[in-house]
Amino acid sequence: MTILTVCIFSFNRGQYLRNCVESICACIPEADIVIFDDNSDDPETLAYLEKAGDFCRIVEPREVGTIKHGGLYHNMNAALDLLRDSPMLCFLQDDTQMVRPVSSSELKEIGELFEKNPGLGFVHPCFIRGIDLKKRQVTPLAGPAPGFFYRQDTGQSAGIHYSDLVVFKPGRLVDAGWCFRQSEPANDTQARELFGMMAYMWLPFAMWLPEVPAYRGKKKTLGLRLAEKKKCVGFYPFKLLSDDEVEQVREHEPPRLPVAEDFLECTPFSPPVPWTYNPLTGLRLLKNVNNLEVAFRRWFKS
Structure with missing residues (x-):
């Protein structure tokens, strides 16, 4: 098995x-x-x-x-x-x-x-x-x-x-x-x-990929769509760590806190750090627009 x-x-x-x-x-x-x-x-x-x-x-x-x-x-x-x-x-x-x-x-x-x-x-x-x-x-x-x-x-x-x-x-x-x-x-x-x-x-x-297009309840709100555009969300896969890089991490004393931006690299290029994993992160106005639309949807369904 x-x-x-x-x-x-x-x-x-x-x-x-x-x-x-x-x-x-x-x-x-x-x-x-x-x-x-x-x-x-x-x-x-x-x-x-x-x-x-x-x-x-x-x-x-x-x-x-x-x-x-x-x-x-x-x-x-x-x-x-x-x-x-x-x-x-x-x-x-x-x-x-x-x-x-x-x-x-x-x-x-x-x-x-x-x-x-x-x-x-x-x-x-x-x-x-x-x-x-x-x-x-x-x-x-x-x-x-x-x-x-x-x-x-x-x-x-x-x-x-x-x-x-x-x-x-x-x-x-x-x-x-x-x-x-x-x-x-x-x-x-x-x-x-x-x-x-x-x-x-x-x-x-x-690891999570950074700056990925997000789905909430399977249907994107206006606030979410605008946030994705502002954040330039896209496809940023990681390069695999090499054997040498892995061995360096294993041998480091004391161990380093495994923060993604310190160890990983995206291809073809890495987005600005710190990476985010929800387009609405740090965008308070658009987050409020998103939450308002979600609330309206729930109200009209009830």
Whole structure:
């Protein structure tokens, strides 16, 4: 049985989905890939899903999502139910990618980390977003093993016990009675109650792509469209870290805080730093326009 199954949650971003899948194939060729698509309807995505069906498992949603992340958490629960007997799962989304090779021995080490720490629920495989450091500093705490650390709780709503991008043992979640709730903060609260702190990697292997076109409830508002234009959103995939770069990170003492902008480079060029992951970040007026339109939509539907 494959040590790791990677689940990708997808909607209407064919170019990004392709990049995510290709990065997994390049970095963990032995991994199984399962794509949970949220009823995409654009031709590019549908064409790629048909092609990817030759070497990936494609799963359609079981429920229609009504919350702001579409059917994301419904599909996460479907993944947990469908793959509950898998040794280890990694949840990614179509606007993320793998950034370095991960060997079978490293995957076994992550599996052993869970075995040696029965209260550990999740490992976060991604770099820290530089933009987050503007809100609060990240203070690393001693982790469950040398290659991992915990993050000091400074009162944020998520990211201490849970993230939507995680590695975990599905059987452990099932045994604990876990059910994915409809927001990241709600899941962070659940993870705190059932497990404890999430482990961060000093040498992560995945990351969100910066400045990606965003979908909210599957239909873009005027405020969101204007924000995307202002931010020059686009396709900025990461170059894979070389073996030498990986080794330099491993050997650095003390370990450097894994902030994405300090380690990763986009192609054909990197957007200005700090990178953002929601076009509305830092644009208060357009964010208010977006929120107003979303409120009107909900009111007219009620």
